Amino acid sequence: MIQSQEKPDRVLVRIKDLTEEKADEVVWVRGRVHTSRAKGKQCFLVLRQQQFNIQALVAVGQHASKQMVKFAANINKESIVDVEGVVRKAHQKIGGCTQQDVELHVQRIYVISLAEPRLPLQLDDAVRPEVEGEEDGRATVNQDTRLDNRVIDLRTSTSQAVFCLQSGICQLFRETLIRKGFVEIQTPKIISAASEGGANVFTVSYFKSSAYLAQSPQLYKQMCICADFEKVFCVGPVFRAEDSNTHRHLTEFVGLDIEMAFNYHYHEVVDEIADTLVQIFKGLQERFQTEIQTVNKQFPCEPFKFLEPTLRLEYREAVAMLREAGVEMGDEEDLSTPNEKLLGRLVKEKYDTDFYILDKYPLAVRPFYTMPDPVNPKNSNSYDMFMRGEEILSGAQRIHDPQLLTERAKHHGIDLEKIKAYIDSFRFGAPPHAGGGIGLERVTMLYLGLHNVRQTSMFPRDPKRLTP
Amino acid sequence: MIQSQEKPDRVLVRIKDLTEEKADEVVWVRGRVHTSRAKGKQCFLVLRQQQFNIQALVAVGQHASKQMVKFAANINKESIVDVEGVVRKAHQKIGGCTQQDVELHVQRIYVISLAEPRLPLQLDDAVRPEVEGEEDGRATVNQDTRLDNRVIDLRTSTSQAVFCLQSGICQLFRETLIRKGFVEIQTPKIISAASEGGANVFTVSYFKSSAYLAQSPQLYKQMCICADFEKVFCVGPVFRAEDSNTHRHLTEFVGLDIEMAFNYHYHEVVDEIADTLVQIFKGLQERFQTEIQTVNKQFPCEPFKFLEPTLRLEYREAVAMLREAGVEMGDEEDLSTPNEKLLGRLVKEKYDTDFYILDKYPLAVRPFYTMPDPVNPKNSNSYDMFMRGEEILSGAQRIHDPQLLTERAKHHGIDLEKIKAYIDSFRFGAPPHAGGGIGLERVTMLYLGLHNVRQTSMFPRDPKRLTP
Numbered sequence: 025m026i027q028s029q030e031k032p033d034r035v036l037v038r039i040k041d042l043t044e045e046k047a048d049e050v051v052w053v054r055g056r057v058h059t060s061r062a063k064g065k066q067c068f069l070v071l072r073q074q075q076f077n078i079q080a081l082v083a084v085g086q087h088a089s090k091q092m093v094k095f096a097a098n099i100n101k102e103s104i105v106d107v108e109g110v111v112r113k114a115h116q117k118i119g120g121c122t123q124q125d126v127e128l129h130v131q132r133i134y135v136i137s138l139a140e141p142r143l144p145l146q147l148d149d150a151v152r153p154e155v156e157g158e159e160d161g162r163a164t165v166n167q168d169t170r171l172d173n174r175v176i177d178l179r180t181s182t183s184q185a186v187f188c189l190q191s192g193i194c195q196l197f198r199e200t201l202i203r204k205g206f207v208e209i210q211t212p213k214i215i216s217a218a219s220e221g222g223a224n225v226f227t228v229s230y231f232k233s234s235a236y237l238a239q240s241p242q243l244y245k246q247m248c249i250c251a252d253f254e255k256v257f258c259v260g261p262v263f264r265a266e267d268s269n270t271h272r273h274l275t276e277f278v279g280l281d282i283e284m285a286f287n288y289h290y291h292e293v294v295d296e297i298a299d300t301l302v303q304i305f306k307g308l309q310e311r312f313q314t315e316i317q318t319v320n321k322q323f324p325c326e327p328f329k330f331l332e333p334t335l336r337l338e339y340r341e342a343v344a345m346l347r348e349a350g351v352e353m354g355d356e357e358d359l360s361t362p363n364e365k366l367l368g369r370l371v372k373e374k375y376d377t378d379f380y381i382l383d384k385y386p387l388a389v390r391p392f393y394t395m396p397d398p399v400n401p402k403n404s405n406s407y408d409m410f411m412r413g414e415e416i417l418s419g420a421q422r423i424h425d426p427q428l429l430t431e432r433a434k435h436h437g438i439d440l441e442k443i444k445a446y447i448d449s450f451r452f453g454a455p456p457h458a459g460g461g462i463g464l465e466r467v468t469m470l471y472l473g474l475h476n477v478r479q480t481s482m483f484p485r486d487p488k489r490l491t492p
Numbered sequence: 493m494i495q496s497q498e499k500p501d502r503v504l505v506r507i508k509d510l511t512e513e514k515a516d517e518v519v520w521v522r523g524r525v526h527t528s529r530a531k532g533k534q535c536f537l538v539l540r541q542q543q544f545n546i547q548a549l550v551a552v553g554q555h556a557s558k559q560m561v562k563f564a565a566n567i568n569k570e571s572i573v574d575v576e577g578v579v580r581k582a583h584q585k586i587g588g589c590t591q592q593d594v595e596l597h598v599q600r601i602y603v604i605s606l607a608e609p610r611l612p613l614q615l616d617d618a619v620r621p622e623v624e625g626e627e628d629g630r631a632t633v634n635q636d637t638r639l640d641n642r643v644i645d646l647r648t649s650t651s652q653a654v655f656c657l658q659s660g661i662c663q664l665f666r667e668t669l670i671r672k673g674f675v676e677i678q679t680p681k682i683i684s685a686a687s688e689g690g691a692n693v694f695t696v697s698y699f700k701s702s703a704y705l706a707q708s709p710q711l712y713k714q715m716c717i718c719a720d721f722e723k724v725f726c727v728g729p730v731f732r733a734e735d736s737n738t739h740r741h742l743t744e745f746v747g748l749d750i751e752m753a754f755n756y757h758y759h760e761v762v763d764e765i766a767d768t769l770v771q772i773f774k775g776l777q778e779r780f781q782t783e784i785q786t787v788n789k790q791f792p793c794e795p796f797k798f799l800e801p802t803l804r805l806e807y808r809e810a811v812a813m814l815r816e817a818g819v820e821m822g823d824e825e826d827l828s829t830p831n832e833k834l835l836g837r838l839v840k841e842k843y844d845t846d847f848y849i850l851d852k853y854p855l856a857v858r859p860f861y862t863m864p865d866p867v868n869p870k871n872s873n874s875y876d877m878f879m880r881g882e883e884i885l886s887g888a889q890r891i892h893d894p895q896l897l898t899e900r901a902k903h904h905g906i907d908l909e910k911i912k913a914y915i916d917s918f919r920f921g922a923p924p925h926a927g928g929g930i931g932l933e934r935v936t937m938l939y940l941g942l943h944n945v946r947q948t949s950m951f952p953r954d955p956k957r958l959t960p
Contacts, residue, residue, distance in 0.1 A: 025893050026924040027866040028757040028873050036755050054755070056720070056921055074720050102921045137892060139921040175917050178719035187721070191676040195666070208659040210746045210932070212951045213681070213729045214694075214705075216958040226682075227697045228705065230743075231735065231955050237682075237696065244951060247960065251646035252524070252542050253655070260728060261681045267699065275698075278678045287504050287522065289496040398495040405496050424605060425493050445960050449643050453524055453570045453607040456494040464678070483680045483712060487699050490684040492715065492913050 026136060036106075039073040044125050046111045053078075053107050053128065054136065056179075058147070062097035069096060070121060071107065071128070075181045075318065078123040079114075080107055080130050087131040096130070102139035102147075102176070108132040144173040151180045153322050167478060174483060174492055182322045185315035186480060189308060190468045192315075194259060196307040197280050197462075200300045206255040206282070211244035213237055213261060217442050226265045226275075237263035240461055245283035246422060247449050249457045255284045262461070267487050271476045272414065272466060276485040280467075282419075283459030290395070290405050290421035293458035297419065298334035298381060301409065301462075305330050305379070308471065316472065325473025328378050328411070335371070335380040339403070342382055345370050356386035356402060368413015378470075383407045392436040393429060395421035405458070411470035419460020426450045494604060504574075507541040512593050514579045521546075521575050521596065522604065524647075526615070530565035537564060538589060539575065539596070543649045543786065546591040547582075548575060548598050555599040564598070570607035570615075570644070576600040612641040619648045621790050635946060642951060642960055650790045653783035654948060657776060658936045660783075662727060664775040665748050665930075668768045674723040674750070679712035681705055681729060685910050694733045694743075705731035708929055713751035714890060715917050717925045723752045730929070735955050739944045740882065740934060744953040748935075750887075751927030758863070758873050758889035761926035765887065766802035766849055769877065769930075773798050773847070776939065784940065793941025796846050796879070803839070803848040807871070810850055813838050824854035824870060836881015846938075851875045860904040861897060863889035873926070879938035887928020894918040 037051040055071035055078075062068075065084040070077050082088050082096040099105060109128035117124045149163040150170065157164035170177040177183055198208065214228060215238050226237040238244075241258050248256045262279040282300070286292040305328060308316070343353060346363055349370060359367065371380055387396050387404040397403035406420035423429045426447050433440060433447070440447070468480035478484040483492060505519040523539035523546075530536075533552040538545050550556050550564040567573060577596035585592045617631040618638065625632035638645040645651055666676065682696060683706050694705040706712075709726050716724045730747040750768070754760040773796060776784070811821060814831055817838055827835065839848055855864050855872040865871035874888035891897045894915050901908060901915070908915070936948035946952040951960060 025896070026756060027863055028759070028889055028924075029866040031757045031759070034756070054923075074722065104921045104923055137918075137921045137923060140919045143920060175715050175718045176920055178716070178721075184720065187677065188675055190678075194676055195670060198663070198666070202663060207656055208662055209655070209950060210658075210729075212744055212953055214731070214744050214953055214958065229695045230958065231733070233958075235958055247643050248646070248950070250643045252652065253646075254542065261678075263682070265699070276680055276682050288494060288502070289499045291496070291499070395495055398497040421496055428493070449960075450605075451608045452611060452644055453572045453605045455522075455572055455605060456496075482677060482716070485680055485682055490682065490698065490701075490703055492917075 038076075039071065039078050039123065040076040042078055042111055042123050042126055042128070044113060047113050047126065049111050050108065050131070051111060051128075053109070054104065055107070057099050057101050057103050057105060057139075060097060060099060060101065062093070065090070065093060067093050067097040069099075069130075071105070075184050075314075076122045078126065078128055079118050079121050080109060080128040082130040082133065087129075092133070096133055099133075099135060100139045100141045102143060102179075103135055104137040106134045106136055143176065145169055145176055147176070147180055150177055151182050151322050153324070167476065171478065171484065171489065172492075178482065181318050185318035186468065186472065186474075187482060189312045189315045189319075189472070190464065190480060192308060192312050193304055193464060193467055193471075194280070196304040197300065198257070198259070199307075200303040201255075201257045201282070204255065204296060204300075206257045206284075207253050209245070209248050209253065209256045209258050211238070211241035211258055211260065213263070215243075217445070224265045226263050239264055240279065241281050242283075242459070242461070243446055243449075245281055245459055246457065249283055249285050250449050250452070250454045254455075257282050259464075269487060272469075274465065274477055274481060274484055274486055277466075277477075277481065278464035280462040280464055281459070282461075283457060285455040285457045288456075290456075290458040293421075294336070294381060294383070294407055294419075295333070297417065297460055298336075298409065301379065301417075301467075302330060302332060302334060304467070305471070319472050319474075323472070323474055328471050328473070329372075329376060330379040331375065331377045335375050335377050336383050337371070337380060338384045339382055339386065340384070342367055345374075356388050358386075358389040364410070364415065365413045368410060371410075372413075378412050379410065381407055381409050390420060392432045392438055393420075393422050394432075395423050407460075409460075409462075411467065412473065414466065414470055416466045416470060417460045417462045419458060421456065421458040424450055424454040424456055506544075507539065507546050507591065508544040510546055510579055510591050510594055510596070512581060515581050515594065517579050518599070519577065519579060519596075521577070522572065523575070525567050525569055525571050525573060525607075528565060528567060528569065530561070533558070533561060535561050535565040537567075537598075539573070543652050543782075544590045546594065546596055547586050547589050548577060548596040550598040550601065555597075560601070564601055567601075567603060568607045568609045570611060570647075571603055572605040574602045574604055611644060613637055613644055615644070615648050618645055619650050619790050621792070635944065639946065639952065639957065640960075646950065649786050653786035654936065654940065654942075655950060657780045657783045657787075657940070658932065658948060660776060660780050661772055661932060661935055661939075662748070664772040665768065666725070666727070667775075668771040669723075669725045669750070672723065672764060672768075674725045674752075675721050677713070677716050677721065677724045677726050679706070679709035679726055679728065681731070683711075685913070692733045694731050707732055708747060709749050710751075710927070710929070711914055711917075713749055713927055714925065717751050717753050718917050718920070718922045722923075725750050727932075737955060740937075742933065742945055742949060742952055742954055745934075745945075745949065746932035748930040748932055749927070750929075751925060753923040753925045756924075758924075758926040761889075762804070762849060762851070762875055762887075763801070765885070765928055766804075766877065769847065769885075769935075770798060770800060770802060772935070773939070787940050787942075791940070791942055796939050796941070797840075797844060798847040799843065799845045803843050803845050804851050805839070805848060806852045807850055807854065808852070810835055813842075824856045826854075826857040832878070832883065833881045836878060839878075840881075846880050847878065849875055849877050858888060860900045860906055861888075861890050862900075863891050864900075875928070877928075877930075879935065880941065882934065882938055884934045884938060885928045885930045887926065889924065889926040892918055892922040892924055
């Protein structure tokens with residue numbers, strides 16, 4: 025066991041750097057035993073390091089005894105080993121390894137951390153496309169087994185790629201906004217009052233009293249706007265006590281939130297948000313091509329398409345498109361999930377984009393703090409954004425006038441006492457502002473064309489899952 | 493009220509861009525009425541935009557009527573106005589404004605958002621140094637008034653600077669780690685078991701059952717290491733149900749967390765963490781000089797000093813230094829808060845640094861998962877980092893062997909059943925690893941030489957404060 029006994033000079037080479045250029049060099053490598061196959065006086069190991077792997081040969085001869093071959097053959101899969109070996113050109117391409125042109129001829133091998141002999145799931149099964157599983161009757165791994173054994177499931181090349189790309193989404197989101205002059209804020213998650221009426225909120229015991237978990241950072245983002253930060257963003261957990269067991273709902277997810285003061289029209293904000301998403305899509309294409317391809321191998325999918333500038337449709341246009349496709353719905357009716365999906369397909373056919381904005385929602389289907397449309401009082405200055413026909417962002421111009429806000433809250437039957445602090449934030453001068461919240465897991469899922477948000481949350485939380 | 497009625501062409505100029513070069517131009521500006529002073533046929537306004545302000549003159553004449561002067565004089569402080577005016581060179585430097593060389597001769601003025609007439613606190617009082625308040629008997633604002641009216645308190649130049657700098661700390665932290673090859677992860681905050689014995693943890697009602705709020709992302713960071721992500725970081729809320737009412741404890745704070753697999757010695761990780769902090773300190777010096785100076789005006793303080801490479805002392809050396817200074821303490825005794833402070837002063841005197849690492853803590857004072865020292869079993873492979881004599885990071889090599897981990901947990905009297913999932917994470921091969929967690933609010937406070945962590949949390953949470 026490495027207990028930091030010493031600081032040896034030994035350099036560990038990365039598996040991805042083992043190429044023909046290193047032929048005949050003696051190197052040390054640390055990796056996991058991905059597979060192991062003994063064959064007479066030889067043992068073939070595949071050593072893995074993240075998404076890369078190489079074949080290692082332990083053969084009875086000058087450097088290895090019979091015992092050593094036997095020892096190597098008996099190391100449990102997923103154990104971590106340190107191996108000293110000579111890099112040798114392979115006589116033929118080594119299938120199934122990322123390093124196809126070289127193999128490692130092992131001289132010494134030490135076990136750094138031994139895995140238990142029985143793995144709860146096999147990594148090869150966990151990356152097998154569903155289709156292969158169905159057609160060839162080969163094993164795949166179901167979602168609960170994956171999630172119950174997430175530490176192993178996260179080692180697959182697909183999982184590694186998904187979460188490296190997700191890290192990239194956060195980075196691109198922040199990079200873009202910082203370049204646009206936004207300030208990052210940190211908002212509290214424990215709050216004293218459930219601002220939107222109190223439904224779907226988790227309760228926390230707080231010393232001798234109780235509190236709630238924030239369903240969104242919106243109130244705090246707006247307070248920052250009232251405090252003159254002008255353009256703010258935050259990245260953090262959002263909690264929803266909804267008993268929804270669907271492919272796209274989690275009880276805890278990561279919100280990428282934006283709020284911005286504008287000069288004259290909330291479209292100034294809509295344009296900034298849409299451009300931020302476009303910058304994310306572009307950055308992913310440029311920097312994460314390998315990851316996208318790795319995920320595609322297991323989950324094939326059309327590349328994500330978008331337009332510049334982003335397509336913006338009005339709600340009434342969407343309703344017209346749906347009606348033309350045979351859907352019966354009222355002007356002020358909200359979009360159902362199937363209609364959302366259908367609309368996505370219609371928009372894709374007509375405009376060839378997987379990303380668009382739906383603007384001017386009926387006032388009746390939006391929260392009380394949504395600014396009504398100045399021309400048609402049945403509409404509102406609010407918008408959703410969609411990727412592959414699913415909502416990833418909801419936003420609006422917020423009412424910044426305390427009097428109108430009070431009226432609207434009353435109209436919605438909201439207890440004014442409970443939202444007093446919220447309304448009071450606007451009493452000392454508030455600039456017009458708008459914003460929105462993006463669900464990180466949904467963006468990752470839909471960009472990659474995956475089908476369940478649990479694939480893009482490392483440790484997902486839903487009404488039935490709290491572990492690991 | 494701006495309800496997004498139209499999209500005018502009008503360009504709003506930033507107050508900070510109003511310099512002599514713009515003399516005699518007609519511009520539109522949006523700003524807050526910072527002060528207003530009527531004097532016969534004239535009214536002098538100071539218009540503020542974040543940290544910048546300019547004098548605006550409304551005078552009876554060609555462009556302004558008597559009524560308009562009266563109207564301007566009656567606009568409540570903190571209201572937001574749109575002003576059209578001519579930029580004029582000032583005859584003499586205008587004291588009290590950031591734009592000292594020009595003033596604005598107002599032609600039109602519109603109220604965009606009217607503030608209520610009575611402000612709960614005055615911005616000028618809120619930025620006054622304590623000393624001036626005490627010596628000259630001028631008003632300052634106490635902390636509770638500030639926090640109760642945070643939307644206004646955050647408008648002061650000091651608050652603006654503090655939180656822009658804090659945004660910079662997060663940015664520098666991530667920039668540095670991404671450059672070093674780290675991956676950002678998102679860890680759940682709602683967890684099923686309180687891993688470290690269950691003290692100081694908030695309980696959440698979770699549908700028909702109950703759950704806890706994570707006291708740190710440590711378990712999840714470690715699981716990511718066991719899942720081969722190798723180097724990970726996360727930025728997110730951390731919850732502590734401690735009834736501590738001190739200048740440096742919050743019940744919810746932002747953790748900047750790092751975890752990293754290493755090759756042979758945990759000092760590989762210590763060096764990376766220390767370098768990350770050094771890169772933050774350097775980045776702040778380079779990019780946030782204005783903000784540092786703004787805060788210093790209200791809270792004077794010595795510039796923050798650090799060495800490269802970072803000073804690393806062993807715990808026994810610290811004990812020796814304290815004993816030399818007259819402190820009585822045992823070899824395996826933890827540092828008390830006053831001794832921490834004293835040690836900080838002794839280290840500053842001897843080494844001229846405000847930042848250092850204390851390594852090799854006694855095993856007895858560290859959590860059960862801390863790797864014991866390989867030579868002296870009374871010591872451990874653990875460390876704290878300090879800024880201006882206060883702890884900002886606690887970390888260690890973690891035990892990655894399930895058997896040793898089990899033994900140590902038993903020794904600490906921890907219920908093995910409760911930490912089963914944690915121990916099981918290490919059963920399928922785990923690399924040696926170490927990490928640590930940094931408190932964002934503490935780093936901000938100590939870098940700027942402030943004295944209360946509530947000054948560096950936008951909306952602080954403590955046992956007595958849950959609002960706003």
